[in-house]
Amino acid sequence: MPLILDIAVTHIAGRGRQTLVALIGVAVGVGFSVAMAALMQGGQDDFVRQLVDTMPHVDVTDEQRVARRQPVEDVFDAVAISGLRPRDDRRGIINPTEAIAWLESWIPGRFAVSLKTQGVMRYSSRETGAAIIGVEPARERGVSPIVDDFVAGNFAALAAGGNNVLVGDTMASRLGAGLGDTITAVSSEGQTRNFKITGLFHTGTTARDEGEAYILLKNAQILAERPNVINEIRIKLDDPNRAPLVAHRTEAELGYKAVAWQEANEAILQAFVIRNIIMYTVVGAIMLVAGFGIFNIISTITHEKTRDIAIMKSLGFPEADMRRLFLLEGVAIGAGGSALGCMLGFALVYALSLVSFKIAAAGREMTHLPIAWSALHYLIASVFAVGSAAVAGFLPARRAARQNPVDIIRGAT
Amino acid sequence: MSTLIETSRLTRILPETVPVTLVEDISLRIDEKEFVAITGPSGSGKSSLLYLLGLLDRPTSGRLTIAGRDSGPMDEKERARTRLEMMGFVFQFHFLLPEFTARENVEIPMRKLGRLARDEMHEHAGDLLGSLGLGEYLDQRPDQLSGGQRQRVAVARALANDPPLILADEPTGSLDSKSSEQVFEILQNLVRERGKAVVAVTHDLDMAARMQRRIHIVDGKIT
Numbered sequence: 001m002p003l004i005l006d007i008a009v010t011h012i013a014g015r016g017r018q019t020l021v022a023l024i025g026v027a028v029g030v031g032f033s034v035a036m037a038a039l040m041q042g043g044q045d046d047f048v049r050q051l052v053d054t055m056p057h058v059d060v061t062d063e064q065r066v067a068r069r070q071p072v073e074d075v076f077d078a079v080a081i082s083g084l085r086p087r088d089d090r091r092g093i094i095n096p097t098e099a100i101a102w103l104e105s106w107i108p109g110r111f112a113v114s115l116k117t118q119g120v121m122r123y124s125s126r127e128t129g130a131a132i133i134g135v136e137p138a139r140e141r142g143v144s145p146i147v148d149d150f151v152a153g154n155f156a157a158l159a160a161g162g163n164n165v166l167v168g169d170t171m172a173s174r175l176g177a178g179l180g181d182t183i184t185a186v187s188s189e190g191q192t193r194n195f196k197i198t199g200l201f202h203t204g205t206t207a208r209d210e211g212e213a214y215i216l217l218k219n220a221q222i223l224a225e226r227p228n229v230i231n232e233i234r235i236k237l238d239d240p241n242r243a244p245l246v247a248h249r250t251e252a253e254l255g256y257k258a259v260a261w262q263e264a265n266e267a268i269l270q271a272f273v274i275r276n277i278i279m280y281t282v283v284g285a286i287m288l289v290a291g292f293g294i295f296n297i298i299s300t301i302t303h304e305k306t307r308d309i310a311i312m313k314s315l316g317f318p319e320a321d322m323r324r325l326f327l328l329e330g331v332a333i334g335a336g337g338s339a340l341g342c343m344l345g346f347a348l349v350y351a352l353s354l355v356s357f358k359i360a361a362a363g364r365e366m367t368h369l370p371i372a373w374s375a376l377h378y379l380i381a382s383v384f385a386v387g388s389a390a391v392a393g394f395l396p397a398r399r400a401a402r403q404n405p406v407d408i409i410r411g412a413t
Numbered sequence: 414m415s416t417l418i419e420t421s422r423l424t425r426i427l428p429e430t431v432p433v434t435l436v437e438d439i440s441l442r443i444d445e446k447e448f449v450a451i452t453g454p455s456g457s458g459k460s461s462l463l464y465l466l467g468l469l470d471r472p473t474s475g476r477l478t479i480a481g482r483d484s485g486p487m488d489e490k491e492r493a494r495t496r497l498e499m500m501g502f503v504f505q506f507h508f509l510l511p512e513f514t515a516r517e518n519v520e521i522p523m524r525k526l527g528r529l530a531r532d533e534m535h536e537h538a539g540d541l542l543g544s545l546g547l548g549e550y551l552d553q554r555p556d557q558l559s560g561g562q563r564q565r566v567a568v569a570r571a572l573a574n575d576p577p578l579i580l581a582d583e584p585t586g587s588l589d590s591k592s593s594e595q596v597f598e599i600l601q602n603l604v605r606e607r608g609k610a611v612v613a614v615t616h617d618l619d620m621a622a623r624m625q626r627r628i629h630i631v632d633g634k635i636t
Contacts (some may be wrong), residue, residue, distance in 0.1 A: 003524040010512045311508045314469055315522050315570070316497025318490045404471045409504060409582075410460070 004321060007312075007327045012303055013163075018297050019333065025293035026337020026389065027344050029286040034345025035352060038378040039369065040279050044272050046370035051268075054145050055261050056234030057109070057243040061248055062093050063257045066136045092229035099233065099254055105120075107246055109237040110142035114217065116232060117224040121167070121213060122184040124173040130171065130213045132185055134220020134230075143236045146201055146214075152179045153199030158214060165195035168209035169202045185213070187223035264360045283384060290337070291388035298330045302400035309400055310408035322401035330393015331386060338382040345378060416481070417499075417578050417610050418443040418466055423475035425465055435461035436633040439475070443612060445577060448604040450621035451614045453630035459580055459614045462630060465611065466493045467500055467580045480577075497526055501571025505583035508567065509555040515542055515566045516551040522573040545599060553573040561592030566597055572607070579603060581613040585620065597623070 012019050039405075089389040093099060096113050103111055117282055120127050137159040141147055158164050165183065177183050182196045188320040195215060195370040202209055221227050235250075239244055243260035262269060302309070309322055353371045421440045423544045427433040436458040443449055443466075453459045457570040465477065468484060475479075479495060487495065496502075509518045519538035523529055529537065542551055545565045555563050564584060571579050583602065585593035597620055603609040606624075613624070621627050629636050 003521065007510075014512050308510055311510065313493065314467070314496065314504075314508075314523075315504045316495075316500075317495050317525060318493035320490065321525075355556065365598065404470075406461075406464045409464075409469075409508075 004325050004328060008325055008332060009012070011305065011325075012329055012332060015297070015301065018300065020178075022293045022297045022333050023337045023340060024025065026290045026334055026385050027340035029290040030338050030341020030385050031344030031348055033283040033286055033381040033384070034342065034377050035348035036279060036282070037381070038345075038349045038371050039371065040275065041374060041377070042370035043370035044275070045372050047268075051261060051265055052240045055264065056112075056143060057237040057240050057261050058235040058247045058250065058258055059261075059264065060093070060233040060235070060254065060256050060258045062091055062231040081413045092226055092231045093233065093254075093256060094229065096228070096230045096233070102208065103233070103235065103250065107235065107237065109235055109241070109246075110139070111236075112136065112139040112143035112234045113230040114140070114232045114234070115220045115224060115226065115230045117187055117189075117220060118185040119185050121171065121175060122186060123177040123181065126175050128171060128174050128212070130167075130185075131211055132187065132213050132215060132220060132223060134215055134217040134223075136217050140214075142224045143234050146203060149201045149203045151200050151202045153201060157198035158216065160198065161196070162194050162216075163219065164198040164215070166199040166201060166214040167197060168212055169200045170206065170210035171213065172197065172200050174210065185215070185223060187225075189223070189225045191223045191225060193219065193223060218257060283381065287381075287388045290385060291392040293392075294330050294333050294389045294397065295392035297333065298326055299396040301329060302326055302396045306400070306403060306408050309403060310405035313405040314409070319401040323397045326397030326400055327390060327393045330389045330397070333393075334386040334389020335382075337389070338385045341385065342382065345381065349373070416442055416592050417479065420466070421476045423462075423472050423477060425461055425546055426473045436465065436630070436631050439630075439633075439635055441628060441635065443578075443610055445610055446604055447610045447612075448601065448625040449610070449612045450624040450627045451612065451630060452616065452618065452621045452627055455596060457630045458478045458633035459630045461633075463580055463582050463612065463614050465496060467502060468496055497522060498574060499576050499578055501568075501573070501576045501579045503564070503571050503579065503584045503604075505569050505579040505586040509563060509570070511555050513550045514554055515547060515558065515569075518555070518566060519569045519573050521620055522570060526574050528574075538569070538573070541572055541623065542566065545569050559592075560588050564588060564592070564596050565599065568603075569594070572603070572609075577608075577610060579609050579611045581611065583614055583616070585615070585617065593617075593620075 057059055069156075092115070093113075100111055113136060117132050119130055119132045119133075121130045135144075135158075137155065140154065141377060153166070155166065158166055165185070167177075167183075172178060179197055179200060182194050184192060184194050186192050195213075215223075217230070221229060227260060237246060240261065244262055244373065247258040247260035247263070250256075311356065313319070349371060352369050355369050356367050360369060416631055419442045423439040424437050425435040427435060439462060451459045451462060461470070465472055468477075468479070469485075481497060482494065482495075484495070484505075509515075510521065513521070516535070516538045519535050523537065524531075524536040539548075539551055540567050542548065542565075545568060547562060547565055547569070550558060550562060550566075555566070558566065568579075568584075579600070584600065588596060600611050600613060604611050615621055
């Protein structure tokens with residue numbers, strides 16, 4: 001063992017109880033930091049996973065981000081024109097087959113097209129407003145998690161007959177209709193058609209359960225009087241992280257608004273950033289407290305060892321060695337505490353992962369705390385701890401190393 | 414005979430609000446294999462002179478050469494290195510590291526210098542302590558030894574790297590007369606048998622009378 005390390009270890013070992021307290025201080029700090037990070041990261045991951053699972057990764061709609069330029073504006077560019085009656089455009093994503101073919105040519109993922117129109121659902125004398133969504137069952141299956149949310153009937157039943165409809169369970173009970181009943185859909189264009197309920201879904205999102213009705217795409221196109229038109233393409237990517245890139249290129253090429261899930265949930269993702277800042281602030285505060293413990297013990301040791309410092313300097317140890325010695329003692333406590341803390345953290349995280357409970361919310365049951373197992377958490381907490389230990393050790397070490405041996409030798413006689 | 418230490422007009426003034434002159438205008442020479450006493454009343458500056466000679470303190474003015482080398486331009490690291498290679502210290506109090514055994518204390522300067530392999534250091538430390546009559550106490554810690562024994566361990570430590578110069582500050586000051594005599598004889602043997610130069614600060618005039626040469630200091634000056 002190198003001499004300085006040997007002396008450092010001897011000094012630390014000579015102060016068993018105080019060293020233990022300092023070690024525990026660091027260990028508790030590291031342990032709880034790790035556990036907290038695992039919980040927070042776990043919750044975040046879980047939330048993002050839910051987002052990614054339930055939402056389309058890229059949502060292409062027939063909206064434009066800026067109002068379309070009117071022909072007259074192109075002609076008289078320098079003139080501001082007001083009171084213009086805009087030209088009627090044919091709304092919707094025109095020529096969907098071509099658009100899908102182009103998307104499929106370069107995006108690894110699954111696609112679903114739909115036409116959403118507003119209408120009213122009627123049964124006996126009751127009626128309720130509804131978003132009537134026309135889908136292609138085969139494509140929808142790959143993109144929408146609604147397939148798994150059925151409480152009666154199933155998604156496949158939509159494709160079974162010509163005029164079937166799937167509605168939310170809340171909507172059904174509002175209408176007083178049940179599985180097998182025939183309800184009337186009235187579109188905003190004034191078209192009326194009868195549909196037979198072949199499935200009831202419950203997504204857990206109230207707005208959807210009471211406001212959505214799924215029918216076949218062609219039926220929706222008839223109701224909306226817009227043959228061969230869709231107004232939404234939903235894309236599920238194999239790699240959800242590529243969504244912003246895909247959205248950007250799609251929007252640039254197709255000219256329709258394409259929104260990545262990250263953009264749609266920007267506020268939530270930003271809240272996570274703030275949450276992480278808060279978490280690391282708390283971790284930093286814990287480490288600061290642990291650092292004071294280390295500062296305390298190293299200060300005490302250097303105080304008690306002033307004579308030893310004088311002796312070693314007189315023997316021919318330079319100041320740098322003395323600085324290194326006490327710095328090493330601080331770092332050793334930091335490192336030892338980190339090692340203990342990682343074990344403690346692991347135990348805590350393991351214990352947390354065993355906690356189980358039941359809540360049925362949002363359509364899914366949560367039975368365990370969401371925990372993220374990540375070596376990075378241990379690394380960050382340890383680096384924090386050793387770093388603060390080094391700082392806490394360095395200050396008294398520098399002071400001790402500067403002492404003049406003559407003063408101490410004189411003082412001792 | 415070659416010169417180990419030479420000083421010319423060495424002065425050390427403490428820069429307090431009222432400056433305190435510790436030593437003034439000291440010019441002296443210490444050769445190899447000399448046994449020199451520095452004597453003088455308490456507070457005369459004899460210890461301060463020894464610390465200057467041992468590079469533990471820096472002079473305010475004057476010149477100090479060690480083995481022909483000027484100490485003035487040396488930085489802290491070089492001074493430490495010179496102490497390690499050229500000098501051994503023995504203080505009034507033993508000043509051993511309390512957590513280490515006698516043998517480990519003697520090994521520490523050797524390990525710092527790092528010229529020998531670990532097992533050679535171990536053996537050499539044992540031999541040194543044995544030659545000072547401490548063969549049975551190698552693995553005792555300082556608090557398990559008597560005052561005279563501790564001081565002998567300190568002498569062994571001073572000899573660890575075989576330096577040509579031993580500086581002793583009241584080496585017998587805290588010992589009873591029997592232990593004092595023992596330590597004195599050891600120092601004497603260092604000169605006679607090992608060819609060391611020994612400079613010892615003492616206020617014991619009988620002891621000083623038995624050394625080769627005496628430097629008497631009063632109020633920081635040689636008289």
